[in-house]
Amino acid sequence: MAGIQTLKIGVSGVRGIVGQSLTPQLIVGFAEAFGTYLGGGVVVIGRDPRPSGEMVLNALMGGLLSTGCSVIDVGVCPTPTVQHAVVDLAADGGIAITASHHPSEWNALKFCREDGVFLNQYQAEELLNVYHQGAFAQRPHHALGRVGSDEGAINRHLSKVLAAVDRDAIAAMAPKVVIDSVNGAGADCAEGLLEKMGCEVVAINDVPNGRFPREPEPIPANLGQLREAVREHGADIGFAQDADGDRLSVVSAAGEAIGEEFTLAFAADVMAERDAPGPLVTNLSTSRMIDEVGARHGREVIRSKVGEVHVVETMIATGAVGGGEGNGGVIDPELHYCRDNLAAMALILQGMAWRGCTVGEWAGSFAPAAIVKEKLSCPAGKTQRAVLALVRHYEGREMDLTEGVKVFFDDGAWMHARPSNTEPILRVIAEADDHDTARWLCDEALELARCTIC
Amino acid sequence: MSVLSGDLSSASKPLKITIAGVRGVVGETLTPELLVNFSQAFGTYAGPGKVLVSRDTRVSGRMVEPCVCSGLTATGCEVVRLGVCPTAALQLAVRQSGAVGGIAITAGHNDARWNALKFCREDGIYLNAKQAEELLNVYHQKEFTKAAWDELPPVGRDDFAGERHLAAIREQVDVEAIRAAGLKIAVDCANGACAQFTPGFLEGLGCEVVAINDDPELPFPHEPLPTPPNLSQLRALVAAAKADAGFAHDADGDRLGIVTEAGEAPGEEYTLCLAAEMVLGRGDSGPVVTNLSTTMAIDGIARKYGRELIRAGVGQVFIAESALNYEAAIAGEGSGGIVFPRINYAHDSIAALAHILNLMAERGEPISRLIAAVPKYAIVKREIVCPPQRAYTVLEELRRGLDVPWASEINLDDGIKLIGSDRWVHIRVSMTEPRIRVIAEAAAQGLAMDLADDYVRLVERKM
Missing domain, CATH: 3.40.120.10 (Alpha-D-Glucose-1,6-Bisphosphate, subunit A, domain 3)
Known part of the structure; x- marks a missing residue:
């Protein structure tokens, strides 16, 4: 590879580095493509607080207006707030300006359809075709769209979260919470939500300024400051947000970063207690703890491909009671089909209140499991070859070939190898009763893949 | 009196990129891509620093303005939006505010289908021919300044440029x-x-x-x-x-x-x-x-x-x-x-x-x-639609064939101006539209009209 790739145009959106690949030209082109794809109507736009957000917003507005779409700017807010607003405002689509957990120099566009769900793979491919064909709708001056703004999107989102949670139970517990918002989109609203509960x-x-003091991905390695703060303040729990408010991870009262896999396990444990019928849905790479939740509450667990839209579409199709991903993204269908870390905080605090337990005790209620996540740089053309080699190697074992290859071992251990949707890498994840076994399973697959592609 | 002959659509695409700015029809030639490119070119040319942006009331200004803001911001310029105000108010504000330049979003007197970018330098005057050519070179080279993520200033607003302009006039x-x-x-x-x-x-x-x-x-x-x-x-x-x-x-x-x-x-x-x-x-x-x-x-x-x-x-x-x-x-x-x-x-x-x-x-x-009390003359203004690639050739051919007994002076500073003691006619290429203009003036209306008609006919014959 000639250098680090600074632009990624794919089914999960458009992502690039500001000052290099993410130019106003590229953005107006995608805005015009999206406006052409929608065929007019109203598009909601929100952004995380990266300093480049306003430049991107302006380019999007220009491009969308030229195709006859009108724009409602909901300002700096979490990505799920944009998704809620698309539905609340009966818009025809939405765009979230956020590079999610990527560093500050990145920014990206994520496209939503009229039901507030991200474009699925087929829709995203259609959008890419429109973009590449370059024949955009060009409307005359009298048919151009208009720009409006909506300051109420965050409050409506918070109201829905508050209405769905047992506020009295949480207030009675009166937990002390440390929240680390990574100076991202969730900064003000998370604080407001927690106080209201x-x-x-x-x-x-x-401070929502988009200057991230740590890596924005809420994985244990990035949570040193939060762990210290939890201990220092004697808090009951610590929450870490990512930059755009869709993923969450938890720190226990002891100051231990228990890992982002527990976020969904806890939230699913609470959603599964509801009266509503339906299975739990997660992706293939998520911890087996959700199977334990399913068993506790008599719920089936259905696994989809990795990616928010895959989980969401499976949830809609199966009428799921709850869902999400092991990276800390919780989807509560009572609110909306989107990953939402505000909803996740509410569910987890309600779960603690109802159980009268600490984070550590709740985590201890799950059978011991260790998960190891690795990645291998892999030329785009060779990922499938690596997957095939793994399929051959593990022939005879139970396998799931829905996406890449997932191999099941004894004692509930598993290994999942799949090409990333967003980067030229092969992701390898393994889970087992203990860390050494998980590490061994992961390393074996990595070594096999490495031999195949080199 | 302004008479337009010929059909605009068959003459050329409605786009003019000249030293007077970039002008086009929305929905056809004045695309978001063109606008962000020109704004980046201007930001590269004039920046870094503050750039003021105003617009007239055309609805398409709402589309053009964010494109301009995005392009300028991407080059690291600090954009200040004045909103809707006279272009003269922008030009005054540029001079008074220490800005490095300004962009007026207006197609002046053109009808509502058109819009345009007009570029001002730090003293509030439009770019002159040399400067505009430099800007066009930057535009065509497409090597724009790209500011890094932490060098993108937020877009500001100034809602009082119009009022300050009025105060300056009142004085x-x-x-x-x-x-x-x-x-x-x-x-x-x-x-x-x-x-x-x-x-x-x-x-x-x-x-x-x-x-x-x-x-x-x-x-x-x-x-x-x-x-x-x-x-x-x-x-x-x-x-x-x-x-x-x-x-x-x-x-x-x-x-x-x-x-x-x-x-x-x-x-x-x-x-x-x-x-x-x-x-x-x-x-x-x-x-x-x-x-x-x-x-x-x-x-x-x-x-x-x-x-x-x-x-x-x-x-x-x-x-x-x-x-x-x-x-x-x-x-x-x-x-x-x-x-x-x-x-x-x-x-x-x-x-x-x-x-x-x-x-x-x-x-x-x-x-x-x-x-x-003003000395009395009749002036007649005519326009002929002419494809831009033909305009200067037509004028040059016209000049070569000229034999004008009444003219004591021929001025070629801008097209052809024939000057007599009691009349003149000026034939020039419009900077803003694909047209040749013929303006004639004489003491009497009839004479001025005849003069204009003569030269419109001459121009048309050369086409």
Whole structure:
């Protein structure tokens, strides 16, 4: 590879580095493609607080207006707030300006359809075709769209989260919560939500300026400051957000980063207690803890391909009671079909209140499991070859070939190898009763894949 | 009188990228890509620093403005949006605010299908020919400055540029005299950029105001060009309201048209004549600057006050730069765009209006009498649609075949101008549209029309 790739145009959106690949030209082109794809109507746009967000917003507005679409700017807000607003405002589509967990120099466009769900793979491919064909709708001056703004999107989103949660139970518990918003989109609203639920809140990195003081991905390696703050303040729980408010991870009262896989396990444990019927849905790479949740509550667990839209479409198709992904993205269908870390916080605090337990005790209620996540740089043309080699190697074992290859071993251990949707890498994830076994399973697959592609 | 022959659509695509800016039809040529590219080119050329952005009332401005802001921001320029205001207000604000430049989003007098970017340098004057060529080179090279993520300034707002502009005009006219005159003034703002400024400004000068087309949210009620064919509504209003005068703005407040208390539209050439009467009469020092296509009447006025008359090329930038270089008392064009160097080096229709009111108040005469005092000539303006790739060849062929006994001088500074003792004709290529313009002036209307017809026919024969 000639150098680090700074532009990614794919079914999960458009992502690039500001000042290099993410130019106004590229953005107006995609805005015009999206406006052409929608055939007019109203598009909701929100953004995370990266300093490049306003430049991207302006380019999007220009491109969309020229195709006859009108724009409603909902300002700086979490990505799920944009998705809610598309539905609330009866819009025809939405765009979230966020590079999610990527560093500050990145930004990206994520496209939503009229039901507030991201474009699925087929729709995204259609959009890409429109973009590449370049024959955009060009409307005359009297048919151009208009720009409006909506300041109420965050409050409506928070109201829905508050209405769906047992606020009294949480207020009675009056937990002390440290929230690390990584100076991202969730900064103000998370603090507001926690206070309204009756928590005592200590906020760190709560200035929504897009200058991230840590890597925005909420994985244990990035949570040193939060762990310290939880211990220092004697808090009951610590929450870490990502930059655009869709993923969450939890730190226990002891200051331990228990890992982002627990976020969905806890939230699913609460959603599964509901009266509503339906299975739990997650992706192939998510911890087996959700199977334990399913068994506890008599719910089937259905696994989809990795990616928010795959999980969401499976949830809609199966009428799921809850869902999400092991990376800390919780989807509560009572609110909306989107990953939402505000909803996740509410569910987890309600679960603690109802159980009267600590984070550590709740985590201890699950059978011990260790998950190891690795990645291998892999030329785009060779990922399938690596997958095939793994399929051959593990022939005779139970396998799931829905996406890449997932191999099941004894004692509930598994290994999942799949090409990334967003980067030229092969992701390898393994889970087992203990860390050494998971590590061994992961390393064996990595070594096999490496031999195949080199 | 403006007569357009030929069909625009068959002549060429509606796009003009020239030293006068980039101008196109929305939905056809003026695409978001073009706009962000030009804005990045300007940011690369003028930046880093503050760049002010204004627009007129065209609805397409709402699409153009974010494209411009995005392109400028991407180069690291700090954008300040002035919103809807006259272009002269932007030009003044650029000079006063330490900005490195400005972009006016306006197609001036063109109809609503068009929009354009006009680029100002740090002194508020449009880019001159050399500078505009440099900008075009940057545009064509496409190697734009790309600021890193942490070098992108937020977009700012300045909602008071229009008011500061009005205050600057007020300082230069005799407000007490105008108040004392108690004038009743009709004004047609063409629903353009002056709509939210002029009526209030006139009230502040003690005028009784009757305003029409003063809603910036509505489309242009007529072509936003203050020439007599577009002034029928204003003429009727002046007559019905028994106003002392009527004034018409174009879309972005650079040109002014006049209607007399008798409801007559004498033509936009008189705007410069009356403004010059005021400025020279009060003793502002310096010569008068105008362009090659403007009436001979201004020669007479300059002579009356013992001033030199300097004729520059057609277009605001030539007029403004000459006004600056020659330290002119006043500068302006027969199209109704006047520069008042004490205020600003910009075509400024609100300033022109204020000065003509000042003249009416000071002389205590009806505007028809002031106009009657101007030396009398008839001027005829014609246009021929011509593909841009043909225009200069047509003019060159015309020049080679010329044999004009009545002309004592042939000026080739901007097209061809044939000058006689009592008449002239000017044939030039428009900078803003794919057209050749023929302007003829003579003491009598019939002669001027014959002259214009002759040369329109000659041009058409060369095509």
